[in-house]
Amino acid sequence: MFNDRIKIKQLLSGTPTGTEVVVMGWVRTFRNNQFIALNDGSTNANIQIVATLGEFDEAILKRVTTGASLKIVGTVVESLGKGQSVEVKAKTLEILGDSDAEKFPLQPKKHSLEFLREKAHLRFRTNTFGSVFRLRHALAFAVHQFYNERGFVYLHTPIITSSDAEGAGEMFKVTTLPLEGAPKNDKGEIDYTQDFFGKGTNLTVSGQLEGELGAMAFSEIYTFGPTFRAENSNTTRHLAEFWMIEPEMAFYDIEDNMNLAEAFIKYLINYALKNNAEDIDFLDARLAEEEKQLPTEKRSGLGLREKLELVVNNNFERITYTEAIDILLNSNHYKKKKFQYEVKWGIDLQSEHERYLVEQHFKKPVIVTGYPAAIKAFYMRMNDGCEPGKETVAAMDILAPGIGEIVGGSQREERLDKLEARMKAMHIPLEDMSWYLDTRRFGTVPHAGFGLGFERMIQFVTGMTNIRDVIPFARTPKNCEY
Ligand code: ATP
Numbered sequence: 162m163f164n165d166r167i168k169i170k171q172l173l174s175g176t177p178t179g180t181e182v183v184v185m186g187w188v189r190t191f192r193n194n195q196f197i198a199l200n201d202g203s204t205n206a207n208i209q210i211v212a213t214l215g216e217f218d219e220a221i222l223k224r225v226t227t228g229a230s231l232k233i234v235g236t237v238v239e240s241l242g243k244g245q246s247v248e249v250k251a252k253t254l255e256i257l258g259d260s261d262a263e264k265f266p267l268q269p270k271k272h273s274l275e276f277l278r279e280k281a282h283l284r285f286r287t288n289t290f291g292s293v294f295r296l297r298h299a300l301a302f303a304v305h306q307f308y309n310e311r312g313f314v315y316l317h318t319p320i321i322t323s324s325d326a327e328g329a330g331e332m333f334k335v336t337t338l339p340l341e342g343a344p345k346n347d348k349g350e351i352d353y354t355q356d357f358f359g360k361g362t363n364l365t366v367s368g369q370l371e372g373e374l375g376a377m378a379f380s381e382i383y384t385f386g387p388t389f390r391a392e393n394s395n396t397t398r399h400l401a402e403f404w405m406i407e408p409e410m411a412f413y414d415i416e417d418n419m420n421l422a423e424a425f426i427k428y429l430i431n432y433a434l435k436n437n438a439e440d441i442d443f444l445d446a447r448l449a450e451e452e453k454q455l456p457t458e459k460r461s462g463l464g465l466r467e468k469l470e471l472v473v474n475n476n477f478e479r480i481t482y483t484e485a486i487d488i489l490l491n492s493n494h495y496k497k498k499k500f501q502y503e504v505k506w507g508i509d510l511q512s513e514h515e516r517y518l519v520e521q522h523f524k525k526p527v528i529v530t531g532y533p534a535a536i537k538a539f540y541m542r543m544n545d546g547c548e549p550g551k552e553t554v555a556a557m558d559i560l561a562p563g564i565g566e567i568v569g570g571s572q573r574e575e576r577l578d579k580l581e582a583r584m585k586a587m588h589i590p591l592e593d594m595s596w597y598l599d600t601r602r603f604g605t606v607p608h609a610g611f612g613l614g615f616e617r618m619i620q621f622v623t624g625m626t627n628i629r630d631v632i633p634f635a636r637t638p639k640n641c642e643y
């Protein structure tokens with residue numbers, strides 16, 4: 162058997178001294194021709210391997226370079242060095258794979274995140290990305306655990322879709338038609354009846370509409386999958402391919418929806434704090450180091466762990482859109498003309514407005530409800546009793562410090578007549594959406610749901626400021642490596 166190894170995390174968590182172990186991993190550093198720091202990705206902590214001077218062939222030791230992979234058989238002994246309780250005294254040392262020290266891009270020193278983004282295929286082997294992606298894994302697991310505990314059904318909504326009425330963003334077309342000489346119909350348009358699916362298809366921007374179909378049978382479902390938006394937004398919080406969790410619940414109103422979303426976010430943070438303390442602490446220290454480089458007024462003053470604990474231990478602020486506009490209009494920031502975009506009832510809140518509300522005004526996550534109908538999607542439930550011209554819908558966005566919008570959701574319009582009227586007004590062809598309208602024709606119920614951007618959640622938990630650093634292989638405008 163080749164793989165009878167012990168993982169370094171387990172080894173460091175208290176394997177008794179005197180035990181013989183097999184350890185495998187990649188060399189982080191090699192000091193004094195004697196001390197190897199070995200890492201296998203199970204933790205940021207390295208195991209120190211001691212290759213006692215004179216006991217190993219010089220030719221082998223020369224090949225112990227940063228990045229090389231090793232198999233060590235040795236004995237666990239108490240460590241005299243600081244920083245670790247045990248180390249492994251090597252009996253045999255086998256090079257599994259060489260790594261040319263001249264060419265290996267990761268040196269045993271601090272690299273910038275920008276540099277590592279260019280070397281995304283190797284960045285998993287750094288402490289920062291080790292922590293980030295172990296946390297990403299843990300949060301994905303916690304997502305399933307949260308919904309499973311509550312009896313939600315995990316529904317796989319399609320990635321290729323013919324529904325283009327969601328309006329959440331620009332879509333990527335899916336076609337097998339040739340780019341040049343594509344067949345045309347008599348109107349001179351591309352004839353998608355000749356395409357693979359016999360109609361125009363796209364990559365999904367959201368699984369919500371299909372999710373609603375599931376909720377009308379299982380009561381509560383969630384999706385968790387990749388979504389695609391061909392929006393040309395080169396920001397630190399937008400990806401062209403990102404993962405979204407979208408629960409959809411029958412017999413929920415907007416308040417039930419907010420309660421679930423708040424509980425969900427807190428659950429994920431608690432899960433990470435409890436199960437990934439080491440990685441959180443590593444990122445906390447990393448962030449503190451980074452903050453020191455900032456001018457005082459730009460420092461947040463709160464450590465990562467403190468920030469996360471503050472969020473789980475306090476209620477989110479809940480305000481209406483109208484109240485949000487009033488807060489903005491009454492702010493000194495506004496009076497000093499510091500907002501770039503106009504503030505008045507009816508605008509779509511810009512990220513500078515969202516950030517002001519959460520970072521300056523409330524200093525905690527905020528749930529904004531009751532947005533103007535005119536800026537929101539067709540399926541959101543029209544609020545009753547609105548002043549003419551000031552119609553609002555039962556929408557809710559959750560805004561998080563440092564991130565902006567992390568959740569977008571709503572109570573859905575379950576009344577067929579109102580939904581059809583809204584769709585007509587928005588020029589959405591009813592015939593194409595007949596399958597969706599069936600949910601309102603046959604046993605419609607009050608229902609609600611939301612979408613949580615998984616990468617934005619990871620940004621929040623890890624404190625990483627650029628979304629490109631929380632997904633293994635980022636897809637952004639003009640960038641699709643690997
Ligand atoms: P934004 O205004 O930030 O572009 P949105 O209003 O387009 O967001 P929704 O359509 O409501 O967002 O999508 C639900 C959630 O998905 C958002 O709250 C956010 O967390 C996430 N999200 C949206 N677009 C992106 C993107 N391009 N990259 C990563 N996450 C995204």
Ligand code: MN
Pocket residue numbers: 329330
């Ligand atoms: Mn968007």
